[in-house]
Amino acid sequence: MKNLHxxxxxxxxxxxxxxxxxxxWFWGIFFPVILMSIFxxxxxxxxxxxxxxxxxxxxxxxxxxxxxxxxxxxxxxxLELATEEPINRTQAEELVKDQExxxxxxxxxxxxxxxxxxxxxxxxxQGVTTQALSGMLNHFVQEANLYAVGxxxxxxxxxxxxxxSSNDISYTDFLLTGMIALAIAQGxxxxxxxLVEMRRKGLIxxxxxxxxxxxxxxxxxxxxxxxxxxxxxxxxxxxxxxIFGASLYINFPSLLVIFLLGALSFNxxxxxxxxxxxxSEAYMGVANISSFLMMFLSxxxxxxxxxxxxxxxxxxxxxxxxxxxGLRESMIYSTPVFTAGLWAGISIMVLWGAVAFVIGSWxxxxxxxxxxx
Numbered sequence: 059m060k061n062l063h064x065x066x067x068x069x070x071x072x073x074x075x076x077x078x079x080x081x082x083w084f085w086g087i088f089f090p091v092i093l094m095s096i097f098x099x100x101x102x103x104x105x106x107x108x109x110x111x112x113x114x115x116x117x118x119x120x121x122x123x124x125x126x127x128x129x130x131x132x133x134x135x136x137l138e139l140a141t142e143e144p145i146n147r148t149q150a151e152e153l154v155k156d157q158e159x160x161x162x163x164x165x166x167x168x169x170x171x172x173x174x175x176x177x178x179x180x181x182x183x184q185g186v187t188t189q190a191l192s193g194m195l196n197h198f199v200q201e202a203n204l205y206a207v208g209x210x211x212x213x214x215x216x217x218x219x220x221x222x223s224s225n226d227i228s229y230t231d232f233l234l235t236g237m238i239a240l241a242i243a244q245g246x247x248x249x250x251x252x253l254v255e256m257r258r259k260g261l262i263x264x265x266x267x268x269x270x271x272x273x274x275x276x277x278x279x280x281x282x283x284x285x286x287x288x289x290x291x292x293x294x295x296x297x298x299x300x301i302f303g304a305s306l307y308i309n310f311p312s313l314l315v316i317f318l319l320g321a322l323s324f325n326x327x328x329x330x331x332x333x334x335x336x337x338s339e340a341y342m343g344v345a346n347i348s349s350f351l352m353m354f355l356s357x358x359x360x361x362x363x364x365x366x367x368x369x370x371x372x373x374x375x376x377x378x379x380x381x382x383x384g385l386r387e388s389m390i391y392s393t394p395v396f397t398a399g400l401w402a403g404i405s406i407m408v409l410w411g412a413v414a415f416v417i418g419s420w421x422x423x424x425x426x427x428x429x430x431x
Contacts, residue, residue: 069278073285087289090241094294097237097359098230098302110136111187114153116164116177117144124165127174131163131198147177154179160187163195174199227390231305234298235389236358239320239382241294242287243352246324247345249283253332254341279329287321295389311395312388319404320381323411327377330414333421352378377410379403 115131117124124144132139140159150162154177164175176195178188257263298304328345335341355369356362356378362370373379380403387393393400 069282071278073282087286087293090237090245090290091293091297094234094237094241094297095301098233098298110138111160111191112138112140112158113191114140114150114159114162115144116147116150116162118146119167120144121166121169123169123171124167127165127202130202134194134198136194151177157182161191227305227307230298230302231390232386233359234294234302234304234306235386236382237298238291238294238389239378239385240353240358241290242317242321243324243378243381244349245286245290246283246321246326247328247331247349248342249286249325250279250328250332251338251341251345253279253329254335254338257332258337279325281322283325283328284318284321287317291317306389307392309388309392309394312393312397312400313385315395316381316384316388316400316404319408319411320384323377323407323414324381326411326415326418330418330421333418352376355379357382375406377407380407 115128117128128144131137140153144165147162147164150159150164153159154162157179160178160182162177164177166173174195176192178191182188295306299306327348331341331344331348335344355365355373356376357373358378362373362379365373383403384400384407387397387400
């Protein structure tokens with residue numbers, strides 16, 4: 059009962075300190091919104107739109123073959139021609155260099171010529187649009203070859219996409235849940251910088267001289283941060299749904315469990331960072347490195363399966379990987395709370411949080427003993 063009363067009083071004090079700290083509001087609420095909006099615009103802006111590419115057609119020596127190919131290429135719906143009529147190669151190369159077109163297509167210079175040249179900008183050589191154009195043109199050439207020898211195509215490729223969800227989901231939904239997980243994780247990892255400042259100013263040392271339980275002090279700060287996470291998930295979900303058109307299919311029991319355990323786990327990581335950081339700069343450095351590493355290796359923007367095989371084992375041990383997966387399972391796939399696969403990921407994430415909290419508490423106790431000697 060005594061510990062409960064002490065925890066409540068510490069929680070009230072932490073809450074008052076946070077409300078007075080304007081930086082806490084920015085990094086805890088406004089920065090995640092700005093970050094999510096930027097990434098949603100960058101990564102989801104063209105995901106649901108039809109592919110299109112602007113090209114220039116070069117036909118310096120018009121002939122029967124080049125005219126036939128020009129007519130066929132101009133009828134491809136996803137290609138936008140830079141000019142209504144073909145241009146010379148010098149003009150086309152200037153357009154490619156200035157990135158006014160995605161590529162230039164050089165048609166055969168004679169009836170006997172059998173090559174079609176695709177000219178692209180070196181800077182965009184590995185880009186998605188360039189790869190798509192290359193594959194499209196290659197398919198076009200194969201079709202032209204069949205037509206030239208009078209062969210009739212026997213097989214055709216059909217495309218169908220399926221999902222584990224019973225609902226119609228999009229990449230925007232995938233990205234939104236990843237950004238929510240990232241924002242909550244960053245809020246926890248960056249949110250404990252005030253503990254470092256309190257120690258630097260001697261407030262922690264004074265607190266140790268009182269009967270206050272330091273474990274309860276750290277726990278009260280983490281629970282207070284949990285309130286920020288609740289605001290984050292609500293605010294980011296509203297923005298994602300009503301501004302970016304995302305769709306959420308939430309299983310609330312699963313979401314509640316994953317959200318609470320995930321937020322507390324990353325708050326524990328922040329508590330751990332604060333336990334050995336002597337300055338706020340050192341703390342922010344560790345938090346930034348950890349956040350940057352997990353941001354790109356935990357499946358926030360793209361599925362882990364698409365990453366190089368040698369990176370995937372590292373991704374599979376990071377706590378954010380399982381927090382992202384858990385939020386997606388509960389917010390997109392409506393996965394029930396009593397699902398073995400869901401709890402396997404939760405266990406790894408909670409293990410990270412528990413170990414971080416225990417080690418952080420040990421560091422604080424150790425410093426307490428040293429300061430009293």
